[in-house]
Amino acid sequence: MRNLIQLFLRYGGVFLFLLLEGVSFYLVVQYNESQNKIWFSSVNNLTGSLDEFSERTSLYMHLQRINDSLAAENAWLRSKLLNRSYFQTEQIIDSILAAMPDSPFVAIPAMVVNNSTTRSNNFITLNKGSNDGVEPHMGVIAPNGIVGIVREVSSNYAVAMSLLHRQTRITAALKKGRDLGSLIWQDIGRSQMYLEDIPKHANLAKGDTVITSGYSYRFPKDIPIGVVDTFWLEPGSNSHTIKVKLFIDLNRIEYVQILKNLNSAEPKQLEQAMSNE
Incomplete structure (x- = not known):
């Protein structure tokens, strides 16, 4: 309490001056129309600036969340474009097979996930495997030509021998x-x-x-x-x-179809039996 009294005694003149200044300012603004307009205009400008600063600060603080949202939206749009290209590729190859009404082949769509073209023996990795019905020795085609022959298969992937292979x-x-x-x-x-x-x-x-x-x-x-x-x-x-x-540019293939021959087992068995005689 004593400290508070000493503070007022020491700075009482300053406090009184500030109080009188405040009262004077209020009276000038309240009863002078031009000063009143200037005051409220200044207050509005200050408030607007503070609001803008607050909004910018909020946007900056939430920038990571916004970026994540945009990234998710971009990924969704990209998947739509990829699926569209995928669908168009399927349509082209399906039309080729449809032109052969007696063909025993069915097509398994796949995407190229790895592809070599600069070696003496080149291979292509596809994102379909035995779980999708893919087996070794199946042919691989694209809309503008043949691509290669499946050599190895895992549950979810297959590796095909490219046309660009010395054993082709x-x-x-x-x-x-x-x-x-x-x-x-x-x-x-x-x-x-x-x-x-x-x-x-x-x-x-x-x-x-x-x-x-x-x-x-x-x-x-x-x-x-x-x-x-x-x-x-x-x-x-x-x-x-x-x-x-x-016709095909094997350096630019993205989508292919793996051909499954539904009638291959029986003639293979007969030929194997003949070769064993």
Whole structure:
């Protein structure tokens, strides 16, 4: 109490001055119209500035939550776009299979999760496995051509041998004339393969279309592969070798379909029985 009294005694003049200033200010503002307008205008400006500062502070404090919300929305939109592309790819391949009413093949859609194209033996990892019905030796295609053959399968993933692999050997045919040959790759770039063993009598021309022959459990017939780029007849040989320019760009594939042949088991068993005799 004594300290409070001493404070008033020491600073009483200051307190009285401030009190009188406050009363004077109130009287001026209250009974002077122009000063009243200036006062309230200043108060409104100050209040607005404080409100804006408060809002900015609040937004900053909640920035992480807002960013999380935007990230979630972006992920949702991206999934919609991916699913749309996925659906369009399925439609294209389904239309190919639908054009073959007697085809025993069904398609399992898959997404490429890893892909090599610069090695001598290249592989493609797909996000479908045995839980989805995928088995080794199944063919893999995309809307603009064949992709490879499944080699290994786990529960949820499969690894396919790419066309760009030295062990690739696919029976292919010339669309014009239906002459058969073996499609192989010998590390000649991502866009070219060789078609060997085409008969000497075959009528060849640059630009002729190369397709799947259908003599396989892996691929239906007439799937486009590429076009004849160049061809030659080795001295003393009875067959042509053709350099084929592929339709598909294996460096850019994202979505594929794995082909399941529903009728492959029975003929395989018969052929196995014959080979054992």
